[in-house]
Amino acid sequence: MEQLYIDLENYLGIGTDSVPEVVRLAIAVLVLGTIFLLAPILTIWVERKVAARFQNRIGPNRTGPYGLLQSFADVLKLIGKEQIMPAHADRIPFLFAPLLMVVSVIMITAVIPLMPNYIGADLSIGALYFVAIGSLSTIAVVMAGWGSNNKYALLGAFRTVAQLISYEIPLVFSLLVPVLFAGTMSMVGITQAQADLDYWYIFLAPASFLIFLFSNLAEIGRTPFDLLEAESELVAGYQIEYSAMPWGMFMLSEFLHAFLIGPLVAVLFLGGWDGPFAEDVPVLGVVYLVIKSMAVYFLGMWMRATLPRFRIDQLMEFNWKFLVPLSIANLLIASFLWELFPEPAGGGLVDNFPRFIVMGGSSLFTLMVGLEFLRRKSVEDRERIARLIDEKNYPLATADQTGVAGD
Amino acid sequence: MVPLWMYLVVSAGLFSIGAFGVLSRRNAIAILMGVELMLNASNLNLVAFWRYINPGEINGQVFAAFVFVVAAAEAAVGLALIISIYVKRHTVVAEDVNLLKW
Amino acid sequence: MELTWELVAFLGFAVMTLGSGLMVVTSSNLFHSVLFLMTSLFGVAGLFVLLVAPFLAAIQVLVYIGAIAVLMLFVIMLTRQVMSRPELYNQQMAGALVAAAILFLALLFVLTPLADEIGGDVAQVNAEVIAEADDAPDVDYITVEELGRAFVTRNGFVLPFEVTSILLTAAMIGAIVVAREDEA
Numbered sequence: 001m002e003q004l005y006i007d008l009e010n011y012l013g014i015g016t017d018s019v020p021e022v023v024r025l026a027i028a029v030l031v032l033g034t035i036f037l038l039a040p041i042l043t044i045w046v047e048r049k050v051a052a053r054f055q056n057r058i059g060p061n062r063t064g065p066y067g068l069l070q071s072f073a074d075v076l077k078l079i080g081k082e083q084i085m086p087a088h089a090d091r092i093p094f095l096f097a098p099l100l101m102v103v104s105v106i107m108i109t110a111v112i113p114l115m116p117n118y119i120g121a122d123l124s125i126g127a128l129y130f131v132a133i134g135s136l137s138t139i140a141v142v143m144a145g146w147g148s149n150n151k152y153a154l155l156g157a158f159r160t161v162a163q164l165i166s167y168e169i170p171l172v173f174s175l176l177v178p179v180l181f182a183g184t185m186s187m188v189g190i191t192q193a194q195a196d197l198d199y200w201y202i203f204l205a206p207a208s209f210l211i212f213l214f215s216n217l218a219e220i221g222r223t224p225f226d227l228l229e230a231e232s233e234l235v236a237g238y239q240i241e242y243s244a245m246p247w248g249m250f251m252l253s254e255f256l257h258a259f260l261i262g263p264l265v266a267v268l269f270l271g272g273w274d275g276p277f278a279e280d281v282p283v284l285g286v287v288y289l290v291i292k293s294m295a296v297y298f299l300g301m302w303m304r305a306t307l308p309r310f311r312i313d314q315l316m317e318f319n320w321k322f323l324v325p326l327s328i329a330n331l332l333i334a335s336f337l338w339e340l341f342p343e344p345a346g347g348g349l350v351d352n353f354p355r356f357i358v359m360g361g362s363s364l365f366t367l368m369v370g371l372e373f374l375r376r377k378s379v380e381d382r383e384r385i386a387r388l389i390d391e392k393n394y395p396l397a398t399a400d401q402t403g404v405a406g407d
Numbered sequence: 408m409v410p411l412w413m414y415l416v417v418s419a420g421l422f423s424i425g426a427f428g429v430l431s432r433r434n435a436i437a438i439l440m441g442v443e444l445m446l447n448a449s450n451l452n453l454v455a456f457w458r459y460i461n462p463g464e465i466n467g468q469v470f471a472a473f474v475f476v477v478a479a480a481e482a483a484v485g486l487a488l489i490i491s492i493y494v495k496r497h498t499v500v501a502e503d504v505n506l507l508k509w
Numbered sequence: 510m511e512l513t514w515e516l517v518a519f520l521g522f523a524v525m526t527l528g529s530g531l532m533v534v535t536s537s538n539l540f541h542s543v544l545f546l547m548t549s550l551f552g553v554a555g556l557f558v559l560l561v562a563p564f565l566a567a568i569q570v571l572v573y574i575g576a577i578a579v580l581m582l583f584v585i586m587l588t589r590q591v592m593s594r595p596e597l598y599n600q601q602m603a604g605a606l607v608a609a610a611i612l613f614l615a616l617l618f619v620l621t622p623l624a625d626e627i628g629g630d631v632a633q634v635n636a637e638v639i640a641e642a643d644d645a646p647d648v649d650y651i652t653v654e655e656l657g658r659a660f661v662t663r664n665g666f667v668l669p670f671e672v673t674s675i676l677l678t679a680a681m682i683g684a685i686v687v688a689r690e691d692e693a
Contacts, residue, residue: 022514093544125653128567135575139547142582146540154586161583165576185653409519412621414556417523419616421530421549423609428534430605431598436584440533440546443577447553450565458560465659469666471565472656475572476673480680482577486584487684493588502599 054305081244094147098249104136115285126187148241156237171215173327191272207367262293414455422448526552
């Protein structure tokens with residue numbers, strides 16, 4: 001941040017003494033926040049194009065070259081629309097919810113190191129800060145669901161509380177693995193540790209990487225975890241009564257949050273700005289970070305475009321019976337092996353190869369064991385439902401007829 | 408630097424507000440909220456005294472962390488009790504739960 | 510007293526804490542009460558940051574706002590049929606008001622001299638140490654690492670730490686047992 005001020009001062013011609021520090025801080029925050037707030041304009045286009053290709057469509061291609069201006073057209077349309085307030089809505093929660101949603105997402109950007117020495121705020125508790133701020137979006141969704149005075153919205157809020165609180169647990173447990181390796185919760189510290197090591201934590205803990213990615217996707221509530229908005233059953237859940245720009249703010253925060261998973265995962269598991277010559281030419285760091293973020297973002301888009309939505313009982317079982325035990329087992333194994341196999345003296349890629357095999361291998365092995373249990377359980381479930389359908393001659397089996405939802 | 412007594416005044420105010428809520432509200436959830444306010448006031452006091460009197464020692468922060476744990480346990484059990492009472496007797500008003508009162 | 514940014518921030522957080530604290534106990538809509546409770550707790554988190562306890566501030570947001578208050582919202586939504594009862598306060602409301610006022614005044618008269626008494630010498634010395642440390646903002650008095658070590662060393666707090674873990678487990682089991690519907 002210091003660096004950012006100095007550069008800003010040079011660019012904007014603001015003397016160090018002429019303005020109080022608070023004003024300079026505010027300017028820096030404004031610049032950083034605006035950059036990230038503008039990112040979704042691009043990522044929405046990327047997402048629509050990629051999803052279209054997955055579904056054998058072309059995607060937006062009319063507005064501007066390759067449809068690049070489609071997002072601008074959408075924003076203009078949203079601004080022009082009428083903002084509707086439902087009758088007997090709880091005004092203050094209803095109007096504050098979109099704002100809180102955007103704020104909770106924007107505040108995450110403060111702890112993402114963009115390149116060496118460039119970060120919004122190098123907090124000593126950066127990783128914890130990210131989890132804490134992320135929990136604010138739960139409240140925004142509940143406020144929206146309650147304030148709308150609509151039973152679908154309220155149902156969406158119920159599901160949100162259940163889902164978001166549950167998935168915070170594997171999120172934190174898998175987040176602890178890189179924190180444990182780096183010995184610090186500071187995001188700068190975690191990136192620096194990986195840059196010093198010449199390898200990334202994904203090689204040591206691939207399972208934690210995947211758990212972190214999944215639970216983050218669940219926190220945002222995108223397909224296949226989009227039960228809180230589920231347009232086909234809850235007609236968009238907590239967003240149902242929103243129109244015009246408040247709705248646009250929900251969309252903005254969802255896309256921005258989805259994009260921000262990229263840099264977060266990159267910082268924690270893929271070395272952040274780390275790459276060839278990044279320490280000498282800091283701008284390269286941003287390029288590396290963006291490349292890694294887009295790679296992670298692509299994984300998210302891939303899942304969104306291909307997987308169907310979970311049922312609520314499947315969602316809960318996937319979390320409590322698969323992700324939580326797996327993340328706890330992974331944390332224990334990782335900490336045990338980290339102590340058992342200390343960093344070799346050479347520290348290079350070759351010297352570390354046995355560690356990759358042992359730690360990465362055991363991480364993957366636990367993942368495989370977990371997946372095998374998951375597979376058996378789902379086969380069992382499907383067979384039981386098939387038996388029930390045969391016995392009782394149900395024309396169509398739904399979850400509560402077969403009692404699957406109850407257990 | 409903000410003097411210590413200002414923190415103490417804020418903490419005392421918060422504690423009194425919480426105490427008033429606990430003593431006067433009918434709804435059991437509102438009573439729990441009052442308890443949370445009182446716990447927070449005590450935490451504020453602990454951290455303020457740690458920072459101003461003994462910033463080198465770790466005790467103040469550790470004590471505050473334990474208060475968090477106790478608050479979480481208290482909220483979980485308290486809310487579970489409220490849910491259970493609501494299911495059985497269809498009320499969340501504290502004075503309606505008077506079976507053991509004489 | 511000169512007006513520093515720290516004082517401005519303190520006053521802002523103090524007003525936020527106390528003002529929304531008052532709204533918590535006086536608001537007739539329970540849902541609003543919890544939202545004000547969150548604001549109040551957020552103010553306390555801000556005060557923790559001013560007291561250079563960033564770990565506690567993050568835990569405050571995570572545990573209180575992210576978990577406890579959300580749990581309360583959940584319970585309020587579940588029990589909302591009986592929420593709109595007309596009487597907000599019970600019959601001891603006036604007494605409670607007097608008691609709270611007396612408590613506040615007593616705390617003021619006990620605590621403020623105490624702060625001077627204890628703080629008189631020590632706080633003066635500490636103020637200098639703190640002022641030095643404030644010039645180097647990288648220096649936290651207690652780092653998260655130290656806090657973590659204190660929890661697991663034998664000379665530190667390992668016994669209370671284990672006891673609280675048992676408390677948490679017991680609370681979790683107790684909450685599940687109490688709240689489950691299909692008891693025999």
